[in-house]
Amino acid sequence: MTKEMNFQVTRWVIFVVIAIAVTTPLILDRQGMLHGTSRLSESDILDWGAFVKKLREPGQGPGSELVKHVWEALPAPVRAAVPADAKKVNQGAFADALNDVLDKKGFYDPIAWKDRPLAPDAQEVLAKKEEDRSPTEVRLVNRRALEAAFPREVRRIHLLPTYSSDVVKGLYDAIDALPPRSPVLFSFDFDPGSEAELVPQARSMLTQCFRKNLRVVAITLYSVNSPPLMNEIVQEIAKNPEFATTIVEGKDYVVLSYNPGGAAAIINMAQDFYMTFPADHNGKPAKGQAATDGIATLKNFPVVITLSAGNLPDTWIGIGQDRYKFKLGLGCTAVMATDYYPRLPAGQLVGLVGGLGGAYQYECLVNTPGSATQRMLPQSIIHPLIILLVVIGNVMFFLEKRKK
């Protein structure tokens, strides 16, 4: 094989592989694949106890009308058979009864679900005329409606497998173990350059905190470009229809500002939090707001999370965690993640969420597929593609070597 032929072969192989990578997401019948999985299984109810309790006692909070709607859609004998003790519920039979409900056309009511928009794939089906919808499409819409009514209890289906590593779960568990109203400090130490990786992480973590009724305090030590981004993410999650009017600025969260001090800012926060961050983004004093109630110094935060694109995690560990002994969680870009693995067994980090892969795993844990899940599909094609290119490169290398 001449050198020119080698070049030609490589060029064509690369062209074909790139063409496959680009067209695969277009060819994949996403909806068709989702329709096949929209049937509810026992394991799709993530927390049977909370699910049954919520069905029996919907209360008056946001989404309670939807829960009542689901309860009333169940046949009377099924309702009567639901025991008060969730442990005694026949999970298989109950899942079957729910599947029967999900197969019916009238379950989804656009008026009842007006404040809880369904996932985009269900919206696509809803755009069709009712008589044109196939039975599997009806079930998909109903399944999405059930997920919207029970965002924490019913698993949200998507194309990719759900899994998470212990490294990511460490941070999830640290937040999950906090009692309600505990303050969590988020340091948004990145700018728009890294938002593709770090914003999905931030969204999932904030969703978890708001669901747990924790108080969020947001700061940044990174750059002058960070405060608008920080403000946008926190406001976006706080105004999510799932939380409706329950999450209020000043009571449940406060967005502070930027301090360029780095290590000095961390030391100052440990002495007097309000000296370092005196006001929120609206210019309102940080002290005296319900979200900062009981916070005097950095030591009052049981968990601190730094979402970082630079070298600030080293400062947070060396100057902050080592000295003041709070639980520190790190969300960082994929290229940074390998640097911080030694910090985990040392106890300096409780968890590490690295890049888009980590963000996807966190979305799986929070049961809220978002942009990381969306971006994992092309990522799942590109990574094997790069491996294939590396293999081709090696084959060519060996062919050339043998020829010599």
Place this chain on the structure above:
Amino acid sequence: MLFFKRTFPLLVAFGMGTAFCLQYFIPHPLSDKASEHASNWINIVVGVSLLLGLGNLAHVHWTKFKKQGAGWGYSLILLTTLWWTIVLGFWKGIDNPGEAGFWIYDNVVRPCSSTMFSMLGFFIASAAFRAFRARNLESTLLLCAAVIIMLGQTPVGYMISEHVPSLSNWILKVPNAAAKRAIIFGVALGVISTSLRIIFGIERSYLGGGRD
């Protein structure tokens, strides 16, 4: 003059360096207070250095523009955008949507930063294609580790086998962490030795000016 140019900075470095090394190990409120005061000084120095940097940047580019040096057009763009960003930031606000500074952030800073970062993906893909060659045992090991990590970072690895993400995680948690720990120790020892050299006046390059 030599006292203020050389001896005094050396004394300050020695005094502050020694004091704040000791401060770290003294768990007393007075010691904490001293650290807090020093942190305030750092904040002031950082703030002033930002202003100094801004002034220096403007001066360099203004001079270049005035002398019509090579690439003076870029200097003009820099000065114009710098001036308008500052003016609009102070005048119309920057933090909230609808404010002029926020518009600049959303329509200029954000797409430019994202584009710059996106380029990294292409460089990494190209570098991976060229660098991962099974030339010898070490490079073959590196190649195998890279393949496992790449698969483990996406759900494709999990689809192949649930052991792929576990193996990827093990590589990161054991061999990677061991190597990184050794690097951290090495860097820490280097930082300690350089700090001691500065504190004791052996390393004087931070004073500037070359030889006395």
